Amino acid sequence: MKVQYKNIINRGKLTYAVLVISFFAFSCEDLGKLNVDPTRATPANFDPNYFLSNSQNTYLQATTGYSGPILFQSGWVQILASTTTLGANYYSNMDKYVPSTNTANYQQGGWNNGYRSATLANQILVDTEGKTGFDNLRAVAKIMIILNLQHITDLYGDAPYNEAFKALLGNTRPVYDSQEALYKTLLADLDKAVTSLNATNAAPTADLIYNGDVAKWKKFGYSLMLRMAMRLTKADLATAKTYAEKAAAGGTFASEADNAVIKGNNANGYTNGNAGPLNTASDLYEVRWSKTLIDYLKSKNDPRLSIIAEVPAAGLAANNSVTAGDNSASNQMGLPNGFDMAGGATDITTSPGYPGGTGSGSDLTKIGKYSRPTGIYRNLDAPAFILTYAESELLLAEAKTRGFATPKTASEHYSNAVQGAMLGLASYGASAVITTAAASAYAAANPLPPATADALKAINEQYWATTGIFCNFVEAWNNWKRSGFPALTPVNFVGNFSGGTIPRRQPYPTGEAGTNGDAYKQAVGKLTGGDVWTARTWWDK
Numbered sequence: 001m002k003v004q005y006k007n008i009i010n011r012g013k014l015t016y017a018v019l020v021i022s023f024f025a026f027s028c029e030d031l032g033k034l035n036v037d038p039t040r041a042t043p044a045n046f047d048p049n050y051f052l053s054n055s056q057n058t059y060l061q062a063t064t065g066y067s068g069p070i071l072f073q074s075g076w077v078q079i080l081a082s083t084t085t086l087g088a089n090y091y092s093n094m095d096k097y098v099p100s101t102n103t104a105n106y107q108q109g110g111w112n113n114g115y116r117s118a119t120l121a122n123q124i125l126v127d128t129e130g131k132t133g134f135d136n137l138r139a140v141a142k143i144m145i146i147l148n149l150q151h152i153t154d155l156y157g158d159a160p161y162n163e164a165f166k167a168l169l170g171n172t173r174p175v176y177d178s179q180e181a182l183y184k185t186l187l188a189d190l191d192k193a194v195t196s197l198n199a200t201n202a203a204p205t206a207d208l209i210y211n212g213d214v215a216k217w218k219k220f221g222y223s224l225m226l227r228m229a230m231r232l233t234k235a236d237l238a239t240a241k242t243y244a245e246k247a248a249a250g251g252t253f254a255s256e257a258d259n260a261v262i263k264g265n266n267a268n269g270y271t272n273g274n275a276g277p278l279n280t281a282s283d284l285y286e287v288r289w290s291k292t293l294i295d296y297l298k299s300k301n302d303p304r305l306s307i308i309a310e311v312p313a314a315g316l317a318a319n320n321s322v323t324a325g326d327n328s329a330s331n332q333m334g335l336p337n338g339f340d341m342a343g344g345a346t347d348i349t350t351s352p353g354y355p356g357g358t359g360s361g362s363d364l365t366k367i368g369k370y371s372r373p374t375g376i377y378r379n380l381d382a383p384a385f386i387l388t389y390a391e392s393e394l395l396l397a398e399a400k401t402r403g404f405a406t407p408k409t410a411s412e413h414y415s416n417a418v419q420g421a422m423l424g425l426a427s428y429g430a431s432a433v434i435t436t437a438a439a440s441a442y443a444a445a446n447p448l449p450p451a452t453a454d455a456l457k458a459i460n461e462q463y464w465a466t467t468g469i470f471c472n473f474v475e476a477w478n479n480w481k482r483s484g485f486p487a488l489t490p491v492n493f494v495g496n497f498s499g500g501t502i503p504r505r506q507p508y509p510t511g512e513a514g515t516n517g518d519a520y521k522q523a524v525g526k527l528t529g530g531d532v533w534t535a536r537t538w539w540d541k
Helices: 005-012 028-035 049-063 086-095 103-107 109-127 135-156 179-196 214-230 237-250 275-279 281-286 291-299 389-401 410-428 436-445 452-469 473-483 517-525
Strands: 260-263 383-387
Touching (some): 049 135, 086 103, 103 109, 135 214, 291 452, 383 410, 410 436
């Protein structure tokens, strides 16, 4: 990545000066000199591009790590699993839907960080209003706002948009737009933003994703439009078709080289949001790949398996070590969701097919034979995937299967997606590279089934596995809610907060009821059962 985090983001953290008027007997000239801090930025001398890098970095805080996804959706859709030891009980939220000490804090992470990211992007629009030379920056800022708002509404439901970002104008209690209205407005606004991008105009700087490549931003915008459109296939098929076809005609990602990725920069304090947790001692020991995912990959002889999974060396000490384990595909075994190591009826030793522990005596561990993420996920400089070529091609494959107009056949889109999912792993480094020949051979051996029902199943199972492997846990969960694939067996653990069903949303931040009570009550009143984990939002049919 050519763009340097330290210079970009630290500069972006500058805030505008607040001029304090004094009532002492100074001349106007003296007052001006006295009250201007020369080290502070103002709208007149601050480069608005720096808000872009801050917005992008904050978006990752909303979509990775302890802000929610690794503690919620990663287990809800059975990408990861955990035995929920006392040392890492916060994983009870994802693996068993059981509240932990800080569940209320985790559940508001997507909302708070999403709006922070969107607010930073909106400041670009405020500061460049009426100015020349910023057309592309303004379009990218609008795309960032839309990206965040889709994330927020998919997590919670109705959310402020038309009245958002107006606190400085006195509106601190914005109404919530309905999810239906929000999606339609976001799609229309995205269409305007993408079509306004022009590679002949000045490019954005301080861009952590594409380093100012306007052509790639246009493809990102259309790929985001496709994702948003396909979210509506059960709620509003006509709108889904209109915007999916518009995105396909406009030009979505052309290869894995277009993937929207931000690489960590640990040297300057900006680490991959999921790598941090997976380096935490208790997480390293306890977090494993789910049996559901590992079984799926093994059933397909998927070459990604030996790259993403390893069985730690035998014994408790080795299972607590970052030393690389055995990554032979045949030896991988996923941890069943819903078990613990508490010695009771749900102890992992009671699970069907329990393979036994490893080590002996004080070095014994019950979960030693279960696969954990390999070192590519513990790398603090690891990439964070926002949206990928594989995802867009899978969505195009589904769109074509549904009768929408797309550039290629459903089978061609599916083959492209399967290969792109494998080749995209190269962003994790040399140890994650799958050759083009191997990816092509796998795709040829695993074509899209011809029957519509089988095709939809294959497409969406591949979407789930791909987004899960890229650690885009929220997207895996959202598409599972929409498509119903893969078929998952919920966990019904004692004390769970969802009645033994997989959660369909996150409750609003606890402060919303007090700070924006009327709007909050109106939004909650439309949810069956109220502000609960199991309520379905508008598009979640």
